[in-house]
Amino acid sequence: MTTIENGSGTRELAGKRALVTGGTRGIGAAVVRRLLDAGAEVLTTARSAAGTVPEGAAFVTADVRTRDGAQALAAAAQEVLGGVDVLVHNAGGAGPHADAVAIPDEEWQNALDLNFLASVRLDSLLAPGMRERRSGVILHVSSAAVPAALPPFLHYTAAKAALENYSRGLASQLAPSGIRVNTVTPGRTATPGGEATRKQWALLDAGPGQDNTTPPLGRDGQPDDIAHAVLFLVSDRASWLTGSNLVVDGGEFTRG
Template structure:
């Protein structure tokens, strides 16, 4: 486990304790860096030890796909941080299949466990402390793929759609206790995991949906991990103190919503 340290940014999160799942690379690592730079103490996780965790963050191996893994992570957060003020659910993903009928039953369960139930279980363990303190922020990272679901990824998008619905309901439940719950929905972001998924999809030789690599982004580029991390930092800060039950879509205009 590495040593906790603070960054040298605005310090608007000084004194806050943050837990970020899946923070060893891509969007998760960018979130960790920005929270550190804002002065937060940060604990992050991955399924196995890695040397890519941003410097200054504490790290613990954790598999959030199971109830036991969630319980172990919550206990580690209590031990390392003494509690959690900001919880960012970033761990997620799934591999594509040729079509919906080709997705094995165990992959449906895997997608639900990683992309939906991991958040439900960890929230159930950590939200009570936030309620008691009458303060806290929870963020669920979804995916713009939910907006245009296609067969090869239905297990993933169905789980993320459930996550978005759950996030709204939890937000209304916790709002009277001063706890804010929001969703961040990234569009196509250039990350190692995203690139690997697009390569898998290309090898399937199936007709792509709008979420595939040939989609166009009105702002003219793929997203960067920091684009999503900026949104997370905003929602974690007091600047978003009147925002809850919202879904902040960060997609370069690819999926306009009324």
Template sequence: MATIENGSGTRELAGKRALVTGGSRGIGAAVVRQLLDAGAEVLTTARSATGTVPEGAAFVAADVRTRAGAQALATAAQKMLGGVDILVHNAGGARPHRGSSAIPDEEWQDALELNLLAAVRLDSLLTPGMRERRSGMIVHVSSAAVPTPVAPFLHYTAAKAALENYSRGLAAELAPFGIRVNTVSPGRTATPGGEATREQWAQLDAVDRDVAAAPIAADGSVPLGREGRPDDIADAVLFLVSDRASWLTGSGLVVDGGEFHRG
């Protein structure tokens, strides 16, 4: 991967301090690598160490689904980085069910905690420092499936829809302080987590795995001819946290090869 430099030959995020949740594999790990390549100092987190954290990044185990976990992570970020200039909330996910009525209350709550409230809590803990510095970049990773939800994942897409609404409101609130808030919405992407979720879906009713892999597109295809790579999503994140996106806030980038947004 090429090092990202600005016009003067300096890595464009040199001197920036970044926190990435869910950064030990898949999209999160790709985001961590690209931030490091661009010169940022990076701290990442997951519920447990997996041995796959990109080299050069600091790691702390934390469960961001809980208020205590979010607080512990924010405290660690302050101690290890001295503050956070870039916050990327990538942690997310949910287990599929046969329909909305089969989703138990505790999994609705878990989906909200992980996909919405974890971001809300970390933002509230870390934006005071950004306000003081009158600078900051926040990216919330959502889902391209939000506009076209399907029953097995209603808890997940409902939480992500709320995340997008919250992100737009937060962007307006924080803009006067020089803080930008945007979302990136991935489509079908080749990651360990995505693969596991598709396998779970395929096993619900022993449906064909290829159908589970592309449930939204009626013809089962992605217009650009392939599923996404983690770096496709990380590219979008890197753009949004860079000065190249200095006049973008309250926006959302859909990165899905045309699968979900073809209207």
């Protein structure tokens, strides 16, 4: 196990209590492991226990797509951790469609609930405790596909675009209370979920936009590439960063 230390030799998140959504596989599991290595006490969650919970983390089943699910998760975090100092919103995703105009209403709603409103709801439940302590970090996970607005994933990228806008506004709102809010934006990353989505996309007659070329840095991202960026943003090394969006995509997309 890699131990993450600061200059004084102390694990930099020792004493911190972290909640990570979607933390049983892929990027989320890598984030959980990095936070544990850095000394944090970690609770993670998913809709089912089908994934593998990283050793050392607590786990609770929760569906963050609903207000009731968010409330149950916030209550579990209070019971297990006694409060949350670091909140990482990793749960997300949506399947591709051949025709953006034909994406059903229920899939639009599901994409908004999972990729945007889940963060809004959970933040509203956990930020008040951070305000009372006058410290805390909230980290939202977006997608480097947002500026491309790929038609097969328009419901997903629209929800993530809303998340980025919300994250910047929330950062301004909470900064006077000592709470930092940032976004990390992964590009194409080698995860089970990402691979399954790309296979689905390849089966569609989706028109222009499908691009399977290697990112300019010469490889797909690995979960740890994103997890190390998350660790930096939630640590004191980023204590002067709020309202920022750190894009980790190997140069895959151009952002204005």
